[in-house]
Amino acid sequence: MDCLIWTLSRLEKKQLFAKVRKECFVDCGQRLLNCYSFFSDLSLPFSSTLRLLTISQKQYRSVLSQFHDKNPKNDRTDSKGKEKILIGSLVAGIFGGYFYFYKQKNVAIAERKKTGFGAQARAGKFREDLPIYSLDEVDKHTANDNRIWVTYKEGVYDITDFIEGHPGGDQIMMAAGSSVEPFWMLYGIHENEHVYEILETMRIGNLSKQDQDQMTSDMDDPYANDPKRHVILKPASVKPFNAESPLVLLCENFITPNELFYVRNHLPVPDIDPKSYALEVEVEGHNRWLTLTLEDLKRLPRHTITATIMCAGNRRSEMTKIKPVKGLNWGAAAIGNATWTGVRLRDVLERVGVTENEEKLKHVQFEGADFDVAANNYGASIPLWRAVAARGDVLLAYEMNGVPIPRDHGFPIRVLVPGVVGARNVKWLTKVVVSEKESRSHWQQNDYKGFSPSTDWDTVDFKKSPAIQELPVISAICKPCDGDTVEVERGHIAVKGYAWSGGGQKIVRVDVSADRGETWHVASLDVQDSAEPPRHWAWTLWSVRVPVVGGSEEAEIWAKAVDSSYNTQPESFANIWNLRGVLGNAYHRVTVRLATPP
Template sequence: MSTDVFPGIRLYLMRLVCKQSVLTLKELLTGCLSSQIKKATRFYVKAIEKSSPLPIISQEEVTRHRSLKDGVWVTYQGGVYDITEFVSIHPGGEKIMMAAGGAIEPFWSLYAVHNQEHVLEILSEYKIGELKAEDLKKQSTFKSSDPYSSDPERHPALRTNSLKPFNAEPPPEILADSYITPTAFFFKRNHLPVPQVDPDLYRLHVEGLPRGVLTLSLEELKTRFPKHTITATLQCAGNRRSEMNKTRQVKGLNWGFGAIGNATWSGAKLRDVLLAAGYGPDVAQWARHVQFEGLDKEITGSAYGASIPINKAVSEEGDVLLAYEMNGKDIPADHGFPIRVVVPGVVGTRNVKWLGKIVVSAQESSSHWQQKDYKGFAPGIDWDTVDYKSAPAIQELPVQSAITTPAEGSVIDRSEEMLTVKGYAWSGGGREVIRVDVSVDGGKTWKEAKLKSSDKEGDQTSPPLGRAWAWKLWEITVPLPPEAQELELICKAVDNSYNTQPDTFGPIWNVRGLLSNAWHRVKVKISEDDDEE
């Protein structure tokens, strides 16, 4: 029998216990409640007792409950909880709805205040079942002709741009809430089905060097080479494409401003592996590129591939990793398990996932994604005149910033008097963001935001010159203009080479909608305080 036999009684009891926390259940049943409430309460308690053990519920069923109309269900450590009644009294407001239909752990890792005993006690009141074991282990035995049938599960809060291949970004309002982006909410950019890789059978092949092919197992990669950790931001070349689309139609996934994330990455340095494979001064005479090939393949059998300049690959300051950990844990399937290349300061597409092969070469990768995509063109070039050979492949990205809160179209209560604006800023090539300018009047006047270099309060640590791989979060609080009914908020970042963002998208428009980094603009309205009437 469901524990929600009498949701009204349950809510009544919950509110009464909140007000009279010293009362026991026995006192509630024998106290001054009406006979009808007593009778219903006793029936409710018996229903709970009879319902043990709790029913087994599938993730598919949980996912169906993502609204107040259908119910709001979440999972936590194998349990399923119906928190519909709690949504209206949640201290964090409607952000709890982003967890609807999925796991709540990623949100609790982001908002660590939840990791307290009394919060767990509140949650326990809403438990309705246990998650199906197969779903809990995230092991799928289903196979079909669909090459995407074995793709991993994703958190339902992600904003999906395409299902096959899967591409999604986090809810924008939480993007700048944590300096380190929780793995579950890190944007997903896949070009092909996610490959299934057995870590025990995995082998990495390093080719193109005088000593022949060097083959490494995952264990050898972990034990033969020192482990290095960096914090680095990855950004898709199409981040903020949706804004460029408004200027003139482009081709590509309609990314918002969430195709970016900041994580800690651990693994072996690419430099160390290349040296072990025979890279030296003689090779440096002719080598110009390092090619990467993934284990994700098209139906034709051709693999995803990309390449980076040899100087970036072998530089001690380049910090290129063959990463096997993300945010302190094994890299998950969507992000390249068991090994991905992390090329800090360089466009995300060169950070090849599910790495299977490395080739030192005099030529760039011949891959489609190196030769006929991810290149920038002049605004006057269209699909009839584009010549991919005429432009170099994108490597380092330009300076970027965006406003994450408040959201476009938000209504600000004038009685609050002050407005807090938050966002992120980053620049490619290891260039450090040194300033973020914010305007609340459409660019007429500007104020400088406070930058944040970590989750530590007041931390203003600067990275070594040329190795600023991670983003800066920023924040500013300003008074609401007394007469304004609508505000146009704008942000623009400046890096330590004094590069700044262009004010509009027209001059940087290109057919693929790449390198979209014009000033970010958000319009909000101000509501009048009616209390004076």
């Protein structure tokens, strides 16, 4: 079979070695076919043009070097002979992989002919010929020893035998025991007929429609009725549930999938019937009030924005390295970006006579349906000027990323206050009060405030510090993660991350250093919303290749962002430490090990 390679033209041979396909790997005569590009081309004729998967020159040299190492000099053939053997092995591997996937493809095609439906239309649909499994049963299958199961829509799949040869095996394992759907939203390559065909060959059952019944069996537990969460979320606490997704996933997509959006709950999640939902709107002391159903709200003009929400404690775990603080040990992923649809708060307030011309009333208070053991509802407030400003874009949102807001994120209505700390974006909204005073809620008066690094719990006075509203500029490195081993390519390493600033400011620059600030390199702002300040509510995704010192075994990468008001991040957490661990926006730093290819 190796002779087939010589039917290629000189130019095609040159292209074979020049193109880069990092997903493909060759090792001394064995070709492991685990590359999406070939997988996507299986529907095309495998003609004499030989649309082969290719490797880079560097990979080729590496393989050739390994070949030499394993063959003593006196046993080697001449240079052309060695290359011919190597290329022949490459082609043999390609054909082997092709025939393996061709077989799998034929199985899928036969299934399509039998059902009469395309793979994408059939994937995840309920099948009466298969057993039914609950999410709890699926959750038990997360490792090879008891098989690896995932779900897609109504389907349950055993992917154990598929993972080893899949180029995204690590990412698939993140979904083990749960749904693959949020990951497929990040990696659009899965929107492919062949992928759905292969997926259905691994189908073993249907997902139970009665999963929620099991979750509510223990009615003595106030959290028993909390919604099911994706297993990829890393809990900072379980009751109440607070969790963030792995940082490495955040920069994969400008829009954060709902299932991977960080969850910040202070209390049990309410279960609200949308048919009986009612929102009370009141002007305190003026005998003006209004009650709106969910349908009433949806009849008002719709408005959609793209906005980032961030917890005040994002990156708290870095601040605790200076000195312990009180609060959940968040990493750098207590943040997410989504599209939000709802009605403008200013339109609702106009119906009770409150406009931008109001002078006496100063605040808008929000109350959620979640409550503690003393029956105190979660509450917060924002300044009235922000609520009624035409450019404030404050929403009573009922959709998140084009679907009804999930329970964990405030179904059926949450306040969306773009550019403001997440704590003011009250979920499960039941009451809006226009008042001369701030909310009296604990979370407005005795939490979510910043203090001097010298203030401790013996000297703190929450009354003397204003409640956090707009958040400062921040950035984080998503790839590589702290402790990762990174390949050095031509003296550089690749770095990716996010940056965001509160108050509607836009990120104008991200600076990255790999030599502790001696030199800085300006990152490319890869994905950024088109809105201009002061209505720029979404984060920015960035990337950069930074040089590293030759021969070094490790590097410490720093990142800092600059917004459209030229605010930038402080250098050290020591200078901004505070006893609640909030407003943590110092330079983001990760230490990585450097791997230089042979």
